[in-house]
Amino acid sequence: MKRFDLSGKVAIVTGSSRGIGRAIAEAFVEAGGRVVISGRRLEAAEEVAGALRARGGEAIAAAARISDKAQLEALVARARQEWGRIDILVCNAAVNPYFGSLEGLGEEAFERMMVNNVLSNLWLARMVAPEMKERRDGVIIFIISIAAFQSSLELGMYGITKAADVALARNLAAEWGPFNIRVNCIAPGLVKTEFARVLWQDEGRRKRREAVTPLRRLGEPEEIAGVALMLATPAGGYITGQVIVVDGGVTIAPNTSPPPAA
Template identity: 45%
Template sequence: MFDLSGKSAIVTGSTRGIGRAVAQGLIAQGARVVISSEDAADTARVAAELGMPGQACDVTDEAALDALVARAEAELGGLDILVCNAGITGKPGPFAELDMADYARVLAINLTSQVSLCNRALPRIAARGGGSVILISSLSGLRGNGRINAYALSKAGVAQLARNLAVEWGPKGVRVNAIAPGFIATELSAPLLADEAFMARRMAMTPLRRPGTPEEIAGTAVFLASPAGGFVTGQNLVVDGGTLITDGS
């Protein structure tokens, strides 16, 4: 039920952290994956390590998105799975102190780029008889947040994008879902992992009392991409160790 043999995929932001784990998870189940990030050297290195094609792509560049989809079709013969993972946190702080240029960049990378890439990819996935699109949202898009406001706003938009696209493309056999990770141990979260006060507070709010791993997000993505998730669409699947539902006990 989790077999992806013969399937072709794009994973954006797939040179490290969650994106790389997702790409590796899809590959382990038999998929061919175009590795992508905005850094050409990182993209080439990771693509070589995984034995997959690589295509550098700034997701805010329309021409680069065209080239990314074209590379998947040229190298893999088509497209069945799209994972929109590329994103940035932006500058922390309350809305009252918002840097509007930073706000615009966060929204452009985290949300607008997903709309643009989906507009290019979904018709191609539908033409292959259907497939799966996975958008990476965040727990922060489901809770109030006083520090990463633009990020949280963009990720709430991603979850709504999944619902809208699921309605639009479901009749054509394309399933669209979002994943909302909680606190995941990655290179980017290393400073927080080293902050004892933060970790004590955050783990007290998490029933499983530990951070998640990129591989656990990858497992969720494999489920959504595979026949096992074949009747799941329009969902924002929360993978957070229980942080969203806890009363802090």
């Protein structure tokens, strides 16, 4: 058994035209996999797929907005048209349009975030599962966030969607485990990408974050990609229904605030 090998495998990675998704796509191609690069903008996805092909890898591009079921169906169809199969699905794209309290959250924003961050994952998982069941082989990965495990005065709704993804992965893992489909989540801490820029570009904010992170730095997209590769290959063959936290230790840091008054 080649532990970290993806030869012959086909993966769809949503949101892979930059950031964490791009790093995952690159890791998969390096391991011999074939990858569909996706995002809302086709040109950006084409650029990444072209760069991967220039290095001798196999990659194509297809645009899809995750809130649009028909576009996701077309994305899945494009992968099948090109390579005839989908072995790995990484639901990486997500949205976070709202910073603020749950008290002030509009219902429209609630619904929009649930559709983008949760329902789209269920849609995609159900689209690829039939062929995976038939082959008795498949891998599904949801990129969530440590926001799923913490309260937040700014990111509460985002955390709710990511917590729902944990339950979604757990349940799909139980339903499809007998078909050898493994479903897991990766929960990154703060990673230096466009998506999280507002959380790290201000120097004071970044320094405070680094100070409460045992590894004393933010994460890099490649450090999420390595875990995705492990989950997608035989190396992670007995892991299902789990969340792998990749956060530099921020969620296990000692609590340095004074104890509450008795």
